[in-house]
Structure formats: structure tokens, C-alpha cells
Amino acid sequence: xxxxxxxxxxxxxxxxAFFAVTGGVGLFRxxxxxxxxxASGMDDTLGVxxxxxxxxxxxxxxxxxxxxxxxxxxxLFTGPAATHAxxxxxxxxxxxPLLGEGASSEEEREDEKSK
Amino acid sequence: xxxxxTLTALMVGFWLLLSGHYTVLMLFFMVISxxxxxxxxxxMQAASYQINPLLxxxxxxxxLLWLVVEIVKASIDVAMRVWGxxxxxxxxxxxxxxQKTDLGxxxxxxSVTLTPGTLTLGLDEETNELIIHSIHEELFEDLDGGAxxxxxxxxxxx
Numbered sequence: 001x002x003x004x005x006x007x008x009x010x011x012x013x014x015x016x017a018f019f020a021v022t023g024g025v026g027l028f029r030x031x032x033x034x035x036x037x038x039a040s041g042m043d044d045t046l047g048v049x050x051x052x053x054x055x056x057x058x059x060x061x062x063x064x065x066x067x068x069x070x071x072x073x074x075x076l077f078t079g080p081a082a083t084h085a086x087x088x089x090x091x092x093x094x095x096x097p098l099l100g101e102g103a104s105s106e107e108e109r110e111d112e113k114s115k
Numbered sequence: 116x117x118x119x120x121t122l123t124a125l126m127v128g129f130w131l132l133l134s135g136h137y138t139v140l141m142l143f144f145m146v147i148s149x150x151x152x153x154x155x156x157x158x159m160q161a162a163s164y165q166i167n168p169l170l171x172x173x174x175x176x177x178x179l180l181w182l183v184v185e186i187v188k189a190s191i192d193v194a195m196r197v198w199g200x201x202x203x204x205x206x207x208x209x210x211x212x213x214q215k216t217d218l219g220x221x222x223x224x225x226s227v228t229l230t231p232g233t234l235t236l237g238l239d240e241e242t243n244e245l246i247i248h249s250i251h252e253e254l255f256e257d258l259d260g261g262a263x264x265x266x267x268x269x270x271x272x273x
Contacts, residue, residue, distance in 0.1 A: 019190060019194060022194045022197050022198065023197075025197055025198070026193070026194075026196075026197035029197060029199075030197075030203065030250075031203075031205075032205070034205065034234065034236075034248050035203065035205050035250055037234055038193060038231055038232055038233075038234060038250045039193070039197060041193075041228070041229070041231045041234070042190050042193055042194065042197075042231045045186045045190060045229055045230075045231060046186055046187060046190035046231070049183065049186070049187075063132060063133075063135045066132040066133075067132075067133065070129075070132075070133070073179075076179070076229065077225075079228075079229060080224075080225035080228040080229055080235075081225075083228050083234065084224075084225075084228065084235070087234065087235075087236055088237070091236060091237065097205060097207060097248060098205055099205050099206055099207065100204060100205070100206070
């Protein structure tokens with residue numbers, strides 16, 4: 001039984017790490033500020049959720065487990081607040097989002113700049 | 116008064132879960148700190164113009180569960196777009212925010228932001244619309260039905 005729980009928790013932590021890395025890669029691959037925020041949003045939701053779930057299974061439901069659950073709920077509230085602050089600052093600064101198909105590749109954007 | 120009792124009970128539960136030290140001295144500190152927080156929130160409520168029914172309702176827990184499922188689905192979708200398995204095509208659209216209270220609108224806007232792939236840029240106060248940025252137009256379809264908005268309104272219900 002303990003071994004089964006161990007395996008489940010490592011699967012959770014592994015997938016959590018995968019989503020965290022994916023968020024990081026997205027931060028580089030996506031074309032502009034606003035789409036990059038989407039990538040980082042994955043880190044503070046599913047990445048954190050899976051890693052905390054894995055740790056919770058490792059730890060069991062005691063006082064420390066309750067703290068892990070609290071961390072998740074607090075992140076649900078603070079994550080969007082930080083994102084809104086970032087996005088509001090960007091809009092206030094007059095940063096225009098890239099829209100439509102043209103935004104999909106870095107090279108095309110360079111082409112348009114040179115025109 | 117009922118509201119204060121709920122708040123105090125929540126605080127006591129929260130403190131006991133966080134602490135783990137149940138000596139008399141620590142419990143004494145608990146009473147003092149909770150009394151301070153309750154007093155502060157009474158003062159703050161005197162200044163706020165909306166009493167929110169959301170905190171008194173347990174619907175928020177079922178909503179959070181539903182939201183986590185949505186987050187998982189949307190994260191997988193965005194992960195595929197990161198690795199180039201699906202295209203990206205950023206777009207901005209306006210969606211109505213039918214919630215009556217400010218807190219309801221905030222929860223709706225935050226839920227949209229929490230769901231990967233959609234991001235609330237702002238709230239147009241005149242038309243009561245959320246300005247939402249999305250990594251691909253397709254993701255607007257999830258919002259079109261208004262399922263998320265309706266669930267938030269339902270929480271406000273009572």
C-alpha cells in the first residue's frame with residue numbers, strides 16, 4: 001500500500017515538474033508579453049497543484065498536510081492578483097498586444113519591423 | 116452577529132490547524148490575535164459598502180473544485196500550444212459580467228485569469244464587460260456559454 005502511494009505521489013510530482021518546465025519554455029516561445037503571461041499562468045496553477053498534491057500524498061493528512069492545502073488555496077488568490085498587477089502595468093505603459101495569426105512566429109515579426 | 120461568529124469560528128479552526136502547539140500560553144496568544152483580527156474586520160466592514168454573502172456560503176468549495184477541473188483541462192491545452200502541437204492566435208474580446216456584487220465580478224475575473232489560456236485585462240465599468248485576452252480564439256468558446264459566469268452568479272445567489 002505504501003509503495004502504491006509512493007508511486008502515485010511521484011507521478012504527481014513528475015507531472016507537476018513537467019508543467020512547470022512547460023511554463024518556462026512557453027515563456028520563451030510565445031511571441032509577446034500578454035501571451036507569455038499565459039505560459040507563466042500554468043506554473044502557478046497546475047504545476048503547483050500537482051507538486052503539492054504529490055507532497056500531500058507523501059506526507060499524509062496531518063497538520064503539515066493541512067498547511068500544504070492552505071498554500072494551494074492562497075496561491076489561488078494571490079496568483080491572479082500578481083497577474084493583474086503585471087498586465088495593468090503593461091497596459092498602462094501602452095504595450096499593445098500582438099493579435100491574430102501574424103503573432104505566431106518570431107521571424108514574421110522581425111520581417112514586419114524591418115519593413 | 117451571525118457573521119462575526121462564523122468569522123471567529125473560521126479563524127479558530129485556521130489557527131489550530133496552523134499551530135500544532137496546544138499549550139495554555141499558545142492558546143492565550145490565539146485568543147488575543149483572533150480578537151485583534153475580528154476587531155479589525157469589524158472596523159473594515161464599517162467602511163465597506165457591500166456585505167458579501169459569499170463567505171457565509173459553502174457553495175464556494177464546490178465552485179473551487181469545479182474550477183480546478185477546468186484549470187487541469189485548460190493547462191493541458193496550453194501545454195500543447197507551448198510545445199507547438201496546436202497553433203496560437205492571440206485575440207481580445209469582451210464578455211459580459213452579469214454578477215451583481217463587486218466580489219462576484221472579482222471572482223469571475225480571477226477565475227478567468229487562473230484558467231490558463233485566458234487572461235482578464237480589465238473591467239469596463241460602464242458596460243459591465245470583462246476585457247479578456249486569449250492565446251487562441253478557440254478558447255473563447257468555453258466562455259461563450261457563460262458556464263463559469265453562471266456558476267459565479269449562482270454562488271452570489273442568496
